[in-house]
Amino acid sequence: MIQKIDIEKFGLFNDYQWKDSVGSKELFRKLNILYGRNYSGKTTLARIFKSLQDGLIHKNYIDSKFKVTFSDGKEITQDNILELDPDFKIRVYNTDFVNENLSWLHNEDGSIKPFTILGAKNIELDKKIRFIEEQLGSIEEKKGILFTHDTETQILDTKKTQLEQSKKSLNDKLREKAVEIKRTSTIYNYPTYQINTIKRDISKIKPETLLADDIIFDKTRLLKEEAKNDIQKLIEKKPNFNKYFEEVNEILFQEIRATETLKHLIENAVLQEWTRKGIGLHKEIRDNCGFCGNPIPADLWSKLDLHFNKESEELRNRIRIKVVALNNAKDAINKFVSLKKEDFYQKLHPEFEILEEEWKINCESYINALNQLISSLELREKDIFNSTIRPECTDTSDEILETFTKFNELIEEHNLSTSSLKEAQEKIRLELRMSEVAEFVKNIEYEKHNNTLGILEADIQLKDTASLLTKKKVEELLEEKRKLEAEAKDESKGAELVNQHLAHYFGHEELKLVSIGVSPDIEFKITRDSDDAKNLSEGECSLISFCYFIARMEDEMKDELNLKKLIIYIDDPISSLDSNHIFFMFSLIESIIGKPKKYGQLFISTHNLDFLKYLKKLTSPEKHQPIPTVKAVDGRQHFLIERKDKSSTYIKLAPKYLKNYITEFNYLFDQIHHCANSDVETIGHTYQYNFGNNMRKFLEAYLFYKYPNHLIGLDSRLGKFFDNDSVTINLINRLINEYSHLGENFERGMEPIDAEAIRKIANAVLNRIKETDIDQYEALVESINE
Structure with missing residues (x-):
């Protein structure tokens, strides 16, 4: 389905960004109702959808730039418009559809392109078709191969969502770790490290990759080293x-070899060493022994000299x-x-x-x-x-x-x-x-997660194969059904279906589509009471063209397999229709499209508040899950298309009062309240041009319920309401007469009302309501601020 649209340039849209106007949390849903005043940009938006349908940019917007985002993430722009999934069937009802298919508005002969639908019953063909239909069954009735395929598809989608969520969870962890490594520049110095890098690293992990803490500590210190000097x-x-x-x-x-040794010294090395040292302390110094005090014998020195001879002293010196x-x-x-x-x-x-x-x-x-x-x-x-x-x-x-x-x-x-x-x-x-990656892989149990993903992928592959086989069987049955229906189809029955809708919903027995000629050269013509219809009113053109579109949609809706990819855009089908016709227009949409829910996505735009009120009663589709990771929400959403100035149009969420109340009275009060509480510079182009009409309609409704006397007119009611304050009454009368009912003041109506005068009049009316009926005023303010 279509999720959102950004429009850089296309007609009234310029530099429009969905996230700035609608918000990033809100998307188109299955049923989308768009309200906008005339000339606000509804037709422009419809032509973007028509460009998607045709695979060709509208001839009036060749230099356009836009981007349409689908739920599968595909983005279609003006440059790749032909890349749109061919299974998507986008069908737009707007003035272009009327011009292309119902040429009575521009061709004098009033010819209309024919289309075929199932013709008169052929018993044998009908029997075969019914048998195929029984085999196909129905998703709504929960039977047959269509239901089996839908169930398989849902299970498969759930599995795929589970897989995507598991992958996302794991990738988030990987991405977070990659950022951590990237930012730890003092150690890893890897400024371009990202999720693909960490995945590559994980594939290279071995048992020895994980380092011990002390080794990590030592290696981390090595990173701090600078170049050292060479060592000799x-x-x-x-x-x-x-x-x-x-x-x-x-x-x-x-x-x-001593000349004459002293035996007792030779035998006692200690005594000998003691004696040798004693010689130095006594010879030629003392006559008596320093130890015992006795005189030293005269021949002792010669005996000792013989014992300690020159050779021994030389050896000592060498030692x-x-x-x-x-x-x-x-x-x-x-x-x-x-x-x-x-x-x-x-x-x-x-x-x-x-x-x-x-x-x-x-x-x-x-x-x-x-x-x-x-x-x-x-x-x-x-x-x-x-x-x-x-x-x-x-x-x-x-x-x-x-x-x-x-x-x-x-x-x-x-x-x-x-x-x-x-x-x-x-x-x-x-x-x-x-090592860091190996530790991370260990901590998050990466291998276990990866194995789980592998098992899930294998399961998905098996279920996908089974689903494809079922789909192939469905396609074969549908193709066989198409061939049988083609044999039984009759272009004249297309006209009959349109006539049935005209008669059943609108009571137009006199207007009919009539098939002329023999297949394949059949044409449709419009007749009134069996004569060629001329000078059809705008309302009649609207009824016939829309019945024609609906009849064609009924044929599209027979493709059960691709219903989820059928996107219908109905652009402002109300034109010059009275209230009864408006209701029947709604009834036709509800009966053929809304209640059967045979569409993937439905867009309806309108400028008519009565029609908007009926659209609120359209059968609401089941809850819608725009993104697998977001919980399901209501399948319906209301949008407002608003023109700020000559070249600035916005799509935004409709205010709650417009969505919930759907009354023109609340809407008119909001318009006047906006003018009363805005600066002169910010009142806006659209508010200026519409202010006269808005004020007249609001006062007529409000004062009639306040003074419900049909014998008096608006002037008298104004006098009562404003206590005959002639200045205020004259100012309001001038506004609602000259700028609402132009008459002789046509040229004045071509100019917007002065913004300061708008603020003054708006405040005068609102202040008077506040003075005379504070409860009513506060309730109205509350209704537009919800």
């Missing part, structure tokens, strides 16, 4: 421990030098690796920490080995004549060299990372994003 590599040189070991052993192996060298080697190895974790990129920190620990262990082992060498030397120094001392240590030089190599490999990776930092960080961003 270590010298990959094996430590000299083997050399030190050999040199120390050489010293330790050296034997000292001291080597100990210093080994201590220096210890200091050197400690200072050899001065690398800091902070110098490396964060991603290398774990490996650096492992190497740092490895280096510390190897370094400690190396220093311990050197300490063993030093301890051996120091022991030999104290026991200089003992050449049996041997160090026990392990050489870790190879392990240290290997650690140096590993450090250099790490340094090389660091230096290379500087040039590829951006690439590495992009890889991290991808890993973090994919």
Whole structure:
């Protein structure tokens, strides 16, 4: 069905936007009643629908621009008008229809295009047609294949709606997550991330995609890194421990041959070392022993010199030098690796920490080995004549060299990372994003939802296949029925159906459509009492043309399968008809179209308030659900077509008083109330031109009920109502006489009333009603403000 219409340019419509005038929450419904005064734009709107029917822009609006939105989301504009679904049947009754099909208004011969309907009964054909009709059944009667197809279609539509809602729900979650990732620029840096992107990411998720929290924390920190300086590599040189070991052993192996040794010192290394130190404290310094106080024997110094000879002192000196060298080697190895974790990129920190620990262990082992060498030397120094001392240590030089190599490999990776930092960080961003998506998929049970959608889609496919088979069967039966009906159709019966409507609904026995000729060269002519009708009145033209349209619609309504796509637009069918004819016009619409509900969507426009009153009684269609996600609403809606100025027409929701009361009295009061309470600039073109007529009709109705004496006229009633206030009465009389009944004042009627005078008169009348009958005034105001 048609949901809404936007009109940038088409006749009286300019820059009309549905959402600005009607609102985004309201749409056309199944039954749409449109009210508008003459020249407000009703015919213009009907011609947009006629353009859709013809697949061709109306010749008077070639440069038009409009957009008609259908319930399936399809938008038809002036540029793609031929793309309208061919199953849609849009049928418009307006002056163009009359001109195209009933040419008595412009052709002297009065010929009319014929159409065929089911002719006289053929027993055999009728029997076959009835059998097919029984098979087809009826949706309303809930039987037959038509009902089966309708049920299948409804179930299918429900399933499709359920699928769309489920997809929308899931897509909403995906879209919301995509926006979240898009906005988290410090981590993901993906400004174009959207729903299609997250769907693509989801398809790439693997079990290892989801990262642990500590890994996410570490990777997030890496994103904050900036480029670091290159690090100088270590010298990959094996430590000299083997050399030190050999040199120390050489010293330790050296034997000292004293000229004359003191046995008791040789046997006691501690005593010997104590003695050697004592020489330095006593020789040539003291004559007495600093320990016991006894005199030092004169020959003691010569004996000790023989014991501590030059060779032993040289060995001691070598030992001291080597100990210093080994201590220096210890200091050197400690200072050899001065690398800091902070110098490396964060991603290398774990490996650096492992190497740092490895280096510390190897370094400690190396220093311990050197300490063993030093301890051996120091022991030999104290026991200089003992050449049996041997160090026990392990050489870790190879392990240290290997650690140096590993450090250099790490340094090389660091230096290379500087040039590829951006690439590495992009890889991290991808890993973090994919982990975030994997966590999201897990939390919303994406796989479960997706499986549910798959099952639903498979179910829909099965039901769609079944529905298509049923539809095919229906189409086959309908096609067979059409062929049978074509054999029984008779163009002359089209004229008879029109005549039946004229006689039954309008009592016009004298006017008839008569078929002339033999098929396929049949024409219709209008006759009055068997003679060619000439000079038909406007009212008679209206009756015949509308009966003709209705008869043609009856034939369209026989297509049961496509009834939901039949859109009927009836544009202001009332023209110069009295009240009885207006009622019968309504009765014809109600009987043939309204009550059977054999249409997909119905539009009826009118300028006549009496007809509008009857239209309120049209059989209301079932509740209408314009959008699957919106709850069903009443199948009927009332609209108002209003012209603001010469080139500005609007469609809007009809005010409640016009919809609910449908009385001209309420409408006229609203028109006067608007003029009384509007600024001069905003009263509006239409209100100015119609004000004289509106005021006269309102006062005639109001004052007659107030003073129901048929012996007095409007002038007397005005005098009574306004307490003979001559100024006000004269002003009103001038208004309702000169601008309502033109007479000799035709030229004055071509000019609108001054807006300030309109406000003054409107306020005078309303204030007087308020003074004399406050209850009536307040009730009227309440009726137009509901």
